[in-house]
Amino acid sequence: MPMEPRLLKGFRDYLPEQMIARQSVINAIRNVYERYGFVPLDTPALEYTETLAGRAVYGTEGSGQIYTFQDRDNEWVSLRYDLTVPLSRVIALYKELPRPFRRYQVGPVWRVDKPGPGRYREFVQFDLDTVGCPDMLADAEILSAIHDVLLQLGLSRFRVRFSSRKVLNALIAFAGIDACRSHDVFRILDKLDRIGQKGIAEEMKGGRLDVSGDFIPGLGLSDSQVVRLLEFLNLPQPSRAIALDGLSQLFAGVANAGEGLDELSAIHEYLTALNIGDDQVAIDVSLARGLEYYTGPIFEAILLDAPEFGSIFGGGRYDGLVERFLGEKVPATGASIGVDRLLAAILKLGALELRPSTATVLVTVMDPQWRVEYQKITRELRQAGINTELYLGKEKGVGKQLQYANRQRIPIAVLLGADEAAQGIVSIKDLRVGSKAQAELKDRSTWLQARPGQFTVPRPQVVEAVRSILSG
RNA sequence: GCUGGGGUAGCUCAACAGGCUAGAGCACCUGACUGUGGAUCAGGGGGUUAUGGGUUCAAGUCCCUUCCCCAGUACCA
Known part of the structure; x- marks a missing residue:
C-alpha cells in the first residue's frame, strides 16, 4: 500500500x-x-x-x-x-x-x-x-x-x-x-x-x-x-x-x-x-x-x-x-x-490575476510530420523574447491542445497542418477572442466555422504577427 | 498552547430514529460532432465514510484514542 x-x-x-x-x-x-x-x-x-x-x-x-x-x-x-x-x-x-x-x-x-x-x-x-x-x-x-x-x-x-x-x-x-x-x-x-x-x-x-x-x-x-x-x-x-x-x-x-x-x-x-x-x-x-x-x-x-x-x-x-x-x-x-x-x-482585491502558465504562445503539434518545423517556430518566438511552449503532451488532435492552452490561460496558439504547409502559411489563433464570444454561442457548427480570433500569415511572418497581437 | 465545534469522492453536500451494494451536483477521463477551446449527448474512473479500538445481529450514524481542520484566545507577518 x-x-x-x-x-x-x-x-x-x-x-x-x-x-x-x-x-x-x-x-x-x-x-x-x-x-x-x-x-x-x-x-x-x-x-x-x-x-x-x-x-x-x-x-x-x-x-x-x-x-x-x-x-x-x-x-x-x-x-x-x-x-x-x-x-x-x-x-x-x-x-x-x-x-x-x-x-x-x-x-x-x-x-x-x-x-x-x-x-x-x-x-x-x-x-x-x-x-x-x-x-x-x-x-x-x-x-x-x-x-x-x-x-x-x-x-x-x-x-x-x-x-x-x-x-x-x-x-x-x-x-x-x-x-x-x-x-x-x-x-x-x-x-x-x-x-x-x-x-x-x-x-x-x-x-x-x-x-x-x-x-x-x-x-x-x-x-x-x-x-x-x-x-x-x-x-x-x-x-x-x-x-x-x-x-x-x-x-x-x-x-x-x-x-x-x-x-x-x-x-x-x-x-x-x-x-x-x-x-x-x-x-x-x-x-x-x-x-x-x-x-x-x-x-x-x-x-x-x-x-x-x-x-x-x-x-x-x-x-x-x-x-x-x-x-x-x-x-x-x-x-x-x-x-x-x-x-x-x-x-x-483582484489587483493581480492568477495564471497557471508563464507561456504566452503554445505551438501546437497537429501532425508529427512537421515536428521540426514546430521546433523552429518555437525557437524563433523564444529568440524574439516571447514566452513560448511547444506542446509536449500526447498528440491527440488539435482540440485537446487548444483545450490545454485554454486551461493554462495561454492566450495565443500557433497551428500548422497539411493545409498550411501546402500554402507556406501558419494559422495563428488569439484564444481570448473566442473566450469572449463563446458565452453567446450555442451551436457547435457555427462555433467551428467562425474560428474566432484566428487568421493566417506567411510562414516567415509568425513572430511579427504574434507581436502585433500582443501589442494590442 | 488553551476553550469550543467539526471531519462522507478533487470540491460542495446527501444518506428516516443504528438497517439493502454510501448517493448527487460540479470537476476529471474517454468517445461522438470538419483539423479548433465553449455548449450538448453517450459512457467511465474515483470512497478502508480522517484514524485505531469498543458497543451491537447490524455503525457513516453511539462511546473512547490519535491525527487533522474550523472559530475564539494567546502571539505575530
Whole structure:
C-alpha cells in the first residue's frame, strides 16, 4: 500500500499558479528597493540556537516559537525566526561591510505557531534595513519605500502607521506604571483594533470575558492608571501635526518624553518633504508591536480594503540588537513585508490575476510530420523574447491542445497542418477572442466555422504577427 | 498552547430514529460532432465514510484514542 502524501501542519506547497503571482509581487518589491539603492543579502535557514535565543530578543512568547533541535553533531540549531537577527549577526561577522549597510533580503522564516487563515509556520518575509544610521532619515526612507511598494503593486488604499517605543515608554511613566510591566501594557494596547477601548480597560484592570466566554486575565492596574492610558489613546490624531501637538501637551511634565516626540516629529518632517501625506502614512499612538527588541520608531501597515489580513508590513528601530554580537552599539532600523499576507490580500482585491502558465504562445503539434518545423517556430518566438511552449503532451488532435492552452490561460496558439504547409502559411489563433464570444454561442457548427480570433500569415511572418497581437 | 465545534469522492453536500451494494451536483477521463477551446449527448474512473479500538445481529450514524481542520484566545507577518 502506498503511503499517504502528507503536508506538515502549517506548511504549504506553492503550486505554479501561486508561484507565478508570488514572484511577480517579489519582483515588484525588489525593483522598488533597488531603486532606493539597497543591496541583496541572503543568510542560512539554520543558525546556532544561541544566536537567536538571547534574552530580550523576541520576548518570552517569541522564543517559545523558535524551531529548535540538535543536529548530527549534537549542536543545538534553530530555524531563523526572522531576517533581522541574522542581519545583526552578519554585521558583526563581516566588519568590512560598508556603513551604513543598507540591505534587502527575501526568504522564508519559521515560527511554531497555531496555523490559521493567512498564518503559517513557514512564511516568506521581505525585509529592508539600514544599519549604521542613527538619523530618522533612515526610518523615513523605510516608510517611503513601503509607500512606493504598495503604490507600485496597484494598491492605493492603504494606511501606514508609525509611532515610537520611546513615546510608549513616556506613556508608562505618565501613567505611573512600573516599567517592568511595560511590555504587557504594549501587548494589550496593540489589541485596540480588535477589542476596543472598553476591552483594553478591562484587560488592564481585572480581566475580561472574550466572545467565546473565555476569561482573559488582567494586569491589575488601578483606575487612575487606566484613565491615563485612555487619555493617551483618545488623543485626536487627524493629522501627524495634530497628533504631535497632543502628545507634547499630554507629556509636558514627563521626564525623557522629549526623545520620542523628537523622533516622531523628525520623521513627520522628512515625510512631508517627500510629499507623503497624512492619509497614507500616519502617526498612530496605539501602535505597540510585540517584539521586544524595538527601541525607537515602530511601523506597521494595513490595506484599508482588506483589513482582515492584518498588518502586511511591520518593523521598527532596534539600536541594541547588533550590540549583542559586537559589543559596540550600532543603530539600525528596518521593516518586513509579509509576502504571503500581502499576496493573499492582493488576490482578494483582484489587483493581480492568477495564471497557471508563464507561456504566452503554445505551438501546437497537429501532425508529427512537421515536428521540426514546430521546433523552429518555437525557437524563433523564444529568440524574439516571447514566452513560448511547444506542446509536449500526447498528440491527440488539435482540440485537446487548444483545450490545454485554454486551461493554462495561454492566450495565443500557433497551428500548422497539411493545409498550411501546402500554402507556406501558419494559422495563428488569439484564444481570448473566442473566450469572449463563446458565452453567446450555442451551436457547435457555427462555433467551428467562425474560428474566432484566428487568421493566417506567411510562414516567415509568425513572430511579427504574434507581436502585433500582443501589442494590442 | 488553551476553550469550543467539526471531519462522507478533487470540491460542495446527501444518506428516516443504528438497517439493502454510501448517493448527487460540479470537476476529471474517454468517445461522438470538419483539423479548433465553449455548449450538448453517450459512457467511465474515483470512497478502508480522517484514524485505531469498543458497543451491537447490524455503525457513516453511539462511546473512547490519535491525527487533522474550523472559530475564539494567546502571539505575530
